[in-house]
Amino acid sequence: MSTAKTDKTSDTGHPAEQDTRVRLLEAAGEVFAERGFHGVQIRDICALAGANIAAVNYHFKGKEGLYREVLKYAHHCAMAVDELQVAIPPDAPAEQKLGVFVHTFFRSMLSGGRPSWNGKLLAREMIEPSAALDDLVMSEITPKFALLRSIVAEMLGVAIEHPAVRWFGASVISQCLFWEHNKPVIQRLYPDLSYSDEQIRFIADHVVRTCTFAMLGARGKLDEYATWPEGKR
Amino acid sequence: MSTAKTDKTSDTGHPAEQDTRVRLLEAAGEVFAERGFHGVQIRDICALAGANIAAVNYHFKGKEGLYREVLKYAHHCAMAVDELQVAIPPDAPAEQKLGVFVHTFFRSMLSGGRPSWNGKLLAREMIEPSAALDDLVMSEITPKFALLRSIVAEMLGVAIEHPAVRWFGASVISQCLFWEHNKPVIQRLYPDLSYSDEQIRFIADHVVRTCTFAMLGARGKLDEYATWPEGKR
DNA sequence: TTCCGATTGAAACAGCCGTTTGAACTTCTG
DNA sequence: CAGAAGTTCAAACGGCTGTTTCAATCGGAA
Numbered sequence: 001m002s003t004a005k006t007d008k009t010s011d012t013g014h015p016a017e018q019d020t021r022v023r024l025l026e027a028a029g030e031v032f033a034e035r036g037f038h039g040v041q042i043r044d045i046c047a048l049a050g051a052n053i054a055a056v057n058y059h060f061k062g063k064e065g066l067y068r069e070v071l072k073y074a075h076h077c078a079m080a081v082d083e084l085q086v087a088i089p090p091d092a093p094a095e096q097k098l099g100v101f102v103h104t105f106f107r108s109m110l111s112g113g114r115p116s117w118n119g120k121l122l123a124r125e126m127i128e129p130s131a132a133l134d135d136l137v138m139s140e141i142t143p144k145f146a147l148l149r150s151i152v153a154e155m156l157g158v159a160i161e162h163p164a165v166r167w168f169g170a171s172v173i174s175q176c177l178f179w180e181h182n183k184p185v186i187q188r189l190y191p192d193l194s195y196s197d198e199q200i201r202f203i204a205d206h207v208v209r210t211c212t213f214a215m216l217g218a219r220g221k222l223d224e225y226a227t228w229p230e231g232k233r
Numbered sequence: 234m235s236t237a238k239t240d241k242t243s244d245t246g247h248p249a250e251q252d253t254r255v256r257l258l259e260a261a262g263e264v265f266a267e268r269g270f271h272g273v274q275i276r277d278i279c280a281l282a283g284a285n286i287a288a289v290n291y292h293f294k295g296k297e298g299l300y301r302e303v304l305k306y307a308h309h310c311a312m313a314v315d316e317l318q319v320a321i322p323p324d325a326p327a328e329q330k331l332g333v334f335v336h337t338f339f340r341s342m343l344s345g346g347r348p349s350w351n352g353k354l355l356a357r358e359m360i361e362p363s364a365a366l367d368d369l370v371m372s373e374i375t376p377k378f379a380l381l382r383s384i385v386a387e388m389l390g391v392a393i394e395h396p397a398v399r400w401f402g403a404s405v406i407s408q409c410l411f412w413e414h415n416k417p418v419i420q421r422l423y424p425d426l427s428y429s430d431e432q433i434r435f436i437a438d439h440v441v442r443t444c445t446f447a448m449l450g451a452r453g454k455l456d457e458y459a460t461w462p463e464g465k466r
Numbered sequence: 467t468t469c470c471g472a473t474t475g476a477a478a479c480a481g482c483c484g485t486t487t488g489a490a491c492t493t494c495t496g
Numbered sequence: 497c498a499g500a501a502g503t504t505c506a507a508a509c510g511g512c513t514g515t516t517t518c519a520a521t522c523g524g525a526a
Contacts (some may be wrong), residue, residue: 038271129417178407198462219444229431
């Protein structure tokens with residue numbers, strides 16, 4: 001019962017009560033993404049959110065608690081699995097499913113509509129995983145990846161458990177994440193790349209095409225994936 | 234003349250004098266990569282390097298100066314372009330060139346031999362670019378990417394200037410960087426992945442195979458890459 | 467209104483952390 | 497050896513920063 005107060009407001013509460021709470025979350029997400037956990041002072045966050053310094057301690061039980069909640073909030077705002085599953089027509093050809101998946105992924109990651117700090121925040125977690133990453137992998141990433149695996153398996157013409165599915169799944173995701181995670185370098189290499197909606201669609205199309213070629217080319221030649229170095233050592 | 238003392242030792246000095254200096258650089262690189270600039274206390278660095286707390290101020294004029302030098306040091310240790318160009322047989326088939334490129338890339342990025350903190354440090358620059366990133370792109374990344382583009386162009390059967398080259402080049406690099414940049418999540422999704430040398434070779438082989446299939450499949454169908462949204466807007 | 471819990475506010479606290487200090491020690495030069 | 501310059505050391509300083517405190521305010525229930 002010691003955390004009764006904060007728990008009550010963190011779940012679902014009367015909208016008025018959550019006012020400064022969400023303001024804090026959005027402000028924190030922005031600056032955490034920009035400067036990282038250690039690079040940010042809660043005084044800055046509170047100033048940006050128009051809240052008192054004590055508010056973060058009251059609502060989130062400290063800076064770390066705030067960060068944890070920001071991460072959840074970020075992923076919650078990002079592409080939801082449900083949204084994806086709804087968007088994917090169940091009885092369409094696998095290539096079309098892949099197209100929907102990739103395009104949705106790109107849109108939710110790069111398009112300006114959503115809180116734009118999602119990507120940076122998650123990229124930070126990749127480099128410097130916090131305790132919150134485990135929750136994130138379990139609740140958000142695993143189901144999305146499972147969905148992708150089912151599509152890949154269909155395209156390869158094998159069962160989901162086939163070892164090749166893992167690797168071609170990685171090929172798909174890697175080509176999606178690349179454009180977000182390496183933006184600074186990419187924009188320096190290609191100054192004419194502005195990440196407009198049209199360009200994002202163009203890139204997504206390329207990824208879909210590339211992966212389709214790769215997987216169709218690999219069909220029936222998947223023996224090499226049967227023996228995997230195990231890596232126990 | 235105010236910085237005469239430190240300048241004298243930073244350039245080239247008698248080996249005995251640089252002892253704690255390089256020890257400091259290596260220790261700092263390790264922890265900076267792991268926890269980021271703000272997440273690191275110089276007391277930790279000094280403890281790891283077996284140096285006194287005042288040493289970093291004496292040799293580098295402060296924490297920031299140390300970070301700056303660490304970044305230079307990291308670039309210097311990273312995969313050299315020359316090394317790559319030497320390793321690639323000039324008159325081999327393009328697919329073999331790609332194989333050498335990808336394998337060398339993976340080895341220099343993931344294998345334990347080199348200072349293993351290079352990758353993380355550079356990944357941090359992607360998220361939170363410092364002033365040093367421009368130098369990095371110019372001196373290290375651009376020439377490597379140019380080399381890759383020449384290989385890709387050969388495999389696609391087009392000139393280097395062809396717009397498709399850019400995108401397939403990205404497909405190759407993205408699948409390489411993925412395994413380094415997203416290690417934490419990947420290892421959570423696949424606990425049996427230990428990044429042993431054998432596994433790294435396995436992954437690199439997959440990437441080469443995938444990209445080969447994709448590019449061979451795309452040969453002759455590159456019309457769609459001719460019209461690019463320009464993105465001026 | 468009056469009471470009570472939830473929330474906000476200003477100020478102070480506690481301790482961490484980059485930096486500085488000044489002396490001791492080493493090494494080289496004359 | 498004497499002296500100087502370069503380097504290392506332990507200790508302390510200064511201020512930044514997450515947290516706490518406690519009083520003030522708000523909002524609804526009796």
